Amino acid sequence: MLHVNIKKTFPHFLLDVSFTAEKGITAILGPSGSGKSLTLQCLAGLETPDEGIITLNDRPFFDAGQRVNIKPRERKIGYMFQNYALFPHLTVKQNIAFGLKGKPKAEVEEKVEKMLKNMELERYGDRYPAELSGGQQQRVALARALIIEPDVLLLDEPLSAVDPSMKETLEQQLLTFIDKHFSGVVLLVTHNLEEADRLCDRWIIYHNGSVIQLGAKEEILARPVNVTVARMLGYKNIFPVANIRPVDQGVIAVVGDSELFMKATSPSSFDFVAIHYDHLMFVENECVNTFDYDIVQTKTRMNVVEAILETKHFQLQVKVPRKEWSSFGQTKKKIHLPPEHLFFLEK
Numbered sequence: 001m002l003h004v005n006i007k008k009t010f011p012h013f014l015l016d017v018s019f020t021a022e023k024g025i026t027a028i029l030g031p032s033g034s035g036k037s038l039t040l041q042c043l044a045g046l047e048t049p050d051e052g053i054i055t056l057n058d059r060p061f062f063d064a065g066q067r068v069n070i071k072p073r074e075r076k077i078g079y080m081f082q083n084y085a086l087f088p089h090l091t092v093k094q095n096i097a098f099g100l101k102g103k104p105k106a107e108v109e110e111k112v113e114k115m116l117k118n119m120e121l122e123r124y125g126d127r128y129p130a131e132l133s134g135g136q137q138q139r140v141a142l143a144r145a146l147i148i149e150p151d152v153l154l155l156d157e158p159l160s161a162v163d164p165s166m167k168e169t170l171e172q173q174l175l176t177f178i179d180k181h182f183s184g185v186v187l188l189v190t191h192n193l194e195e196a197d198r199l200c201d202r203w204i205i206y207h208n209g210s211v212i213q214l215g216a217k218e219e220i221l222a223r224p225v226n227v228t229v230a231r232m233l234g235y236k237n238i239f240p241v242a243n244i245r246p247v248d249q250g251v252i253a254v255v256g257d258s259e260l261f262m263k264a265t266s267p268s269s270f271d272f273v274a275i276h277y278d279h280l281m282f283v284e285n286e287c288v289n290t291f292d293y294d295i296v297q298t299k300t301r302m303n304v305v306e307a308i309l310e311t312k313h314f315q316l317q318v319k320v321p322r323k324e325w326s327s328f329g330q331t332k333k334k335i336h337l338p339p340e341h342l343f344f345l346e347k
């Protein structure tokens, strides 16, 4: 298990993060400038934290208190940089061998040959990066990171430079090659929610140099801890709560001049109530949390309709498959907010 608890101060930025990561791929997800790459650099030993510790299975890489700071090479951390950062003047073989500098020639050659085979690059060893496709460059970068037989693999925005038409293929390819040839801790930095969703089951959410939520992806998606995380995850239906009162089997939240029944316990503090658009339901009959609506706006994207609905009390944003929209959304004119899917959010 990788254990990270570090602080690093710059004149205009404070990184103060604590998390653990186990075998498998964990996403570090957050907006630009939130400290994701800086964390990877501290892990790899390219930046030195001011305070804290970094350990892998209790082996310290860094411990400010004990004055431990293991050299980058000795940490056995594979690092795939943003945009791959391949050396343009070196061949594929030389790029892959880069991390083995100082090792006996025969050992280097043997390892490079094996890596070329593993990454299906046998025919490209003597080419230069500019003579490769995007997918081949990606595999060279992965080979260069894996050749040191790392215990931890760091991937910094591995798909950000990829042409959108190739993204899905290269994403799948990356996943396949990692699955086949690496079994340790992988940290994947991204600011792309869909990418994190497809590649990782565990997420660490960054904001302004701090971890604001971490855990299983499904739990984070279902229950973001605050409005910042909720907005990052694409929640649009977030309403300020004026007051709450406990009732039988739940809580009533006063939202504007309306009341919403929630299957929840009274929180100690509350600012907003939220619901994911997946949980909104078009209905015909009147029941609790059911509102008539007018359609204010619709946008059709591929097979999905995004619509803004206006009830007497608030606007709701829905996203439904086109088929469902034509059979329900346009005709039923009542929307239901299921009490079990409404939850409280803090600022």
Ligand SMILES: Nc1ncnc2c1ncn2[C@@H]1O[C@H](COP(=O)(O)OP(=O)(O)OP(=O)(O)O)[C@@H](O)[C@H]1O
Binding pocket: 010, 011, 012, 013, 030, 031, 032, 033, 034, 035, 036, 037, 038, 039, 191
């Ligand atoms: N060596 C440095 N000196 C001063 N400030 C730095 C240094 N390295 C990073 N920072 C600052 O730390 C902050 C976080 O940078 P970082 O590159 O980690 O962000 P990020 O989340 O990876 O962003 P992006 O997604 O855009 O790559 C930024 O405000 C950056 O300016």
